[in-house]
Amino acid sequence: xxxxxxxxxxxxxxxxxxxxxxxxxxxxxxxARQAAYQFMSWNxxxxxxxxxxxxxxxxxxxxxxxxxxxxxTANSGLGALYSPDSSMDKADDTRLKPEFxxxxxxxxxxxxxxxxxxxxxxxxxxxxxxAAIAEQFAAVxxxxxxxxxxxxxx
Ligand code: HEC
Numbered sequence: 001x002x003x004x005x006x007x008x009x010x011x012x013x014x015x016x017x018x019x020x021x022x023x024x025x026x027x028x029x030x031x032a033r034q035a036a037y038q039f040m041s042w043n044x045x046x047x048x049x050x051x052x053x054x055x056x057x058x059x060x061x062x063x064x065x066x067x068x069x070x071x072x073t074a075n076s077g078l079g080a081l082y083s084p085d086s087s088m089d090k091a092d093d094t095r096l097k098p099e100f101x102x103x104x105x106x107x108x109x110x111x112x113x114x115x116x117x118x119x120x121x122x123x124x125x126x127x128x129x130x131a132a133i134a135e136q137f138a139a140v141x142x143x144x145x146x147x148x149x150x151x152x153x154x
Contacts, residue, residue, distance in 0.1 A: 033081040051133040060128040067125035074118035095153040114143040
């Protein structure tokens with residue numbers, strides 16, 4: 001009986017998650033993805049200030065927290081915030097180019113690279129080596145830019 005209860009709860013939560021995703025309208029998707037990028041950008045800025053520009057004292061704990069936040073966001077399934085009617089030719093207040101849906105292989109490639117580099121940054125940050133962190137920070141930055149160059153309007 002107990003197991004059934006837990007199972008039912010799990011199934012209900014799953015069904016609920018599915019429903020809420022399906023119901024997320026285009027405006028909410030756009031807001032959520034912009035917020036996700038802003039949040040990653042904030043965390044990238046912290047790493048840059050400490051490991052690259054060295055204008056803020058290096059703090060391995062803070063760098064690790066920032067890298068974890070970026071990796072978690074990258075792995076959170078951002079693709080769900082990209083419904084085909086959310087590009088700038090169809091929706092307001094977005095800079096997503098329609099090319100994102102016209103070149104799905106390229107979109108997968110730049111998205112995959114980004115997740116890989118973000119995961120690697122998380123690994124490197126856990127080791128606390130400043131030079132290695134600076135190097136991997138640059139690699140992540142490049143992967144952000146690759147997507148922007150292809151799919152984000154100026
Ligand atoms: C898979 C493609 C992709 C990747 C990877 C990506 N971005 Fe973006 N980014 C976009 C798109 C598309 C937009 C525009 C979103 C919109 O307006 O709907 C955007 C918007 C932004 C914005 C502006 C958000 C706003 O408020 O309008 C910032 C800041 C940003 N990205 C930073 C980053 C950083 C930092 C990274 C890497 C850590 C990154 N992005 C990785 C595609 C990407």
